[in-house]
Amino acid sequence: MKALPAVRTFAQASCIALSVALIPGHVFAQAQPAPAAPAPASNYTPEVGQQGKDVVWVPTAQALVDRMLDMAKVTPNDILVDLGSGDGRTVITAAKRGLNARGVEYNPDMVALSRANAAKEGVGGKANFIQGDIFETNFSDATVVTLFLLPQLNLRLRPIILEMKPGTRVVSNSFDMGDWQADQRAEAGSTECTSYCRAFLWIVPAKVEGSWKMQDGQLTLKQTFQNLTGTMTANGSSNEISNAKLNGDAITFTAGGKTYTGKVEGNSIKGEGWSATRG
Numbered sequence: 001m002k003a004l005p006a007v008r009t010f011a012q013a014s015c016i017a018l019s020v021a022l023i024p025g026h027v028f029a030q031a032q033p034a035p036a037a038p039a040p041a042s043n044y045t046p047e048v049g050q051q052g053k054d055v056v057w058v059p060t061a062q063a064l065v066d067r068m069l070d071m072a073k074v075t076p077n078d079i080l081v082d083l084g085s086g087d088g089r090t091v092i093t094a095a096k097r098g099l100n101a102r103g104v105e106y107n108p109d110m111v112a113l114s115r116a117n118a119a120k121e122g123v124g125g126k127a128n129f130i131q132g133d134i135f136e137t138n139f140s141d142a143t144v145v146t147l148f149l150l151p152q153l154n155l156r157l158r159p160i161i162l163e164m165k166p167g168t169r170v171v172s173n174s175f176d177m178g179d180w181q182a183d184q185r186a187e188a189g190s191t192e193c194t195s196y197c198r199a200f201l202w203i204v205p206a207k208v209e210g211s212w213k214m215q216d217g218q219l220t221l222k223q224t225f226q227n228l229t230g231t232m233t234a235n236g237s238s239n240e241i242s243n244a245k246l247n248g249d250a251i252t253f254t255a256g257g258k259t260y261t262g263k264v265e266g267n268s269i270k271g272e273g274w275s276a277t278r279g
Contacts, residue, residue: 044109046087055150063192064173064199065090071186071201072144072169074099081142083134083149083157088114088127090146095123099144103129104137140164148173148196162225166206166264167248176200180225183247202226205246206264212276219276228253 049056068090074080076098082090085103087110094101095118105111111131118127130137135156139145145161145168147154154177161170174196176182182200190197209223217234221241228244232255244253249264262271267278 044113046110046113055153061188061193061195061197062089062093063188064197065093067186067188068146068171068173068199069094069097071184071199072146072171074144078143079141080144080146081139083139083145083147085114085129086110088117088129091127091129092118092121092123094144095127096121098126100126101128102139102142103127104132104134104139105129106131106133135160143168145170146173147171149175151175151178154178161202162204164204166204166246168204170202170204172200172202174198177202181227183226203248206249206251208246208251208264208269210278212269212278214274214276232256 072078074094074097078099080091080094080099080101082094082101082103085091085105086107088103091101091103091114103111103114105114108131111129114127114129115124118124118129121127140163142164145164147157147170149157149172154172154175158177158180161168170177177200180202183203184201186199186201187193188197188199203226205223205226207223208221208228210221212219212221214232214234217232219230219232219241221228221230221244223246226246228241228246228251230241230244230253232239232241234256237256239256241253241255243259245251246264250261251264251269252259252261254260260271260274262269262274262276269276
């Protein structure tokens with residue numbers, strides 16, 4: 001079966017991004033105001049399977065859109081960016097929950113349709129749409145990123161996402177991020193969704209790999225995304241750490257029979273009764 005990521009029709013769907021190749025060494029600039037999309041033709045209706053730039057457009061269940069937002073635990077304080085926003089389903093749903101939400105979509109007809117749909121739903125002030133390329137648009141202000149892309153596109157986005165602020169939530173419909181293991185996965189109910197019904201959640205981890213100086217010793221960490229290994233040397237005794245993990249900027253591990261928790265703030269970790277400084 002041909003692997004096809006879904007798109008968001010307003011009646012029942014999310015959309016897939018139409019992307020271009022990531023240019024090696026490219027650093028994207030601050031997003032520029034998008035050119036006004038033309039008004040959609042009165043008879044314009046997206047067709048399932050219609051060809052995009054790199055992908056085709058197929059439907060996904062609204063139930064999974066809702067599930068993805070629930071997994072990300074969105075609040076009105078969040079800024080959501082949907083990479084490949086189609087006709088705006090996810091953006092509009094987020095705006096209805098009180099978020100400022102933004103969609104990035106390559107197809108100008110879909111952008112125009114999204115804006116019209118947002119206006120009809122009364123969320124035009126909170127749901128915004130940019131006509132452009134997901135790899136050429138700055139979405140670093142997002143606290144929640146949603147997407148429905150093929151695995152190879154997810155992998156091209158991954159380095160950009162990993163540079164975002166620790167704690168940023170990323171939710172993908174159906175497709176994973178390679179060896180970056182999801183923090184959570186969930187499925188929409190079978191009565192509400194019949195295909196492409198699984199969602200993955202990742203929380204962008206802080207960067208902690210390296211040596212950290214502690215008051216009475218040293219902590220050495222090796223990092224694989226949110227998973228950690230390493231050793232703690234204190235009072236002349238060295239212990240392997242265990243049960244170590246990052247949840248955004250929150251770190252936890254066990255060493256020498258004691259559990260340590262703390263918050264990573266750049267080159268420092270502050271915990272209750274302990275602290276560490278990188279280098």
